[in-house]
Amino acid sequence: MDVEVRNAFIDDADVIAKVHVDGWEATYRGVIDDDVLDRLTVTRRSQQWAEALAHNLPVWIADHEGKVVGFTAVRADELSALYVSPEVYGQGIGTILLAEAERQISEDGISTALLWVHEKNTRSQDWYEKRGWKKTDELEAHRIGDLSTGRAVKMIKPL
Numbered sequence: 001m002d003v004e005v006r007n008a009f010i011d012d013a014d015v016i017a018k019v020h021v022d023g024w025e026a027t028y029r030g031v032i033d034d035d036v037l038d039r040l041t042v043t044r045r046s047q048q049w050a051e052a053l054a055h056n057l058p059v060w061i062a063d064h065e066g067k068v069v070g071f072t073a074v075r076a077d078e079l080s081a082l083y084v085s086p087e088v089y090g091q092g093i094g095t096i097l098l099a100e101a102e103r104q105i106s107e108d109g110i111s112t113a114l115l116w117v118h119e120k121n122t123r124s125q126d127w128y129e130k131r132g133w134k135k136t137d138e139l140e141a142h143r144i145g146d147l148s149t150g151r152a153v154k155m156i157k158p159l
């Protein structure tokens with residue numbers, strides 16, 4: 001699939017939120033409480049993304065023919081988010097965004113990147129492992145917004 005990766009701007013907050021909420025639904029329905037998923041709204045998430053973008057959180061989006069089909073965000077040494085629209089999974093977009101996020105972290109002079117992934121999200125853990133990431137023994141609370149949603153495992157990758 002032909003995609004262009006570019007920096008996100010505040011105006012992208014709505015579409016980023018839509019990809020994010022769709023990604024949670026596809027990944028976590030049946031894994032975490034339905035109550036939590038049912039309370040997630042694009043509107044609320046959009047406000048949070050607009051705020052993050054206003055504070056210059058580095059976010060990149062993958063654009064396919066004018067439509068946002070994925071995004072990634074980094075915070076210092078952490079890959080803090082990577083989501084692709086579920087309808088275009090498996091077409092290489094996640095791999096492109098991951099490379100962009102890793103490039104950004106390494107350009108900041110950081111030699112080891114980290115991320116946290118839900119301990120039951122084994123599909124994504126396997127996906128990262130195929131791309132050079134390794135699981136550690138470190139676990140912490142997994143949260144979606146201010147809601148507690150189980151535990152997350154830390155993964156790292158030397159850059």
Ligand SMILES: CC(C)(COP(=O)(O)OP(=O)(O)OC[C@H]1O[C@@H](n2cnc3c(N)ncnc32)[C@H](O)[C@@H]1OP(=O)(O)O)[C@@H](O)C(=O)NCCC(=O)NCCS
Pocket residue numbers: 023024027080081082083084085088089090091092093094095096116117118121124127130
């Ligand atoms: C993990 C994720 C970013 C991968 O993005 P993607 O664009 O589907 O990945 P790519 O197309 O670049 O990678 C293709 C690989 O995914 C596999 N794949 C996983 N799910 C797939 C699906 N539903 N359809 C097709 N292929 C799929 C392919 O077999 C292929 O395998 P490979 O590793 O042998 O190459 C994406 O699935 C996603 O957004 N998941 C939900 C959010 C999430 O868990 N994020 C990570 C934790 S924050």
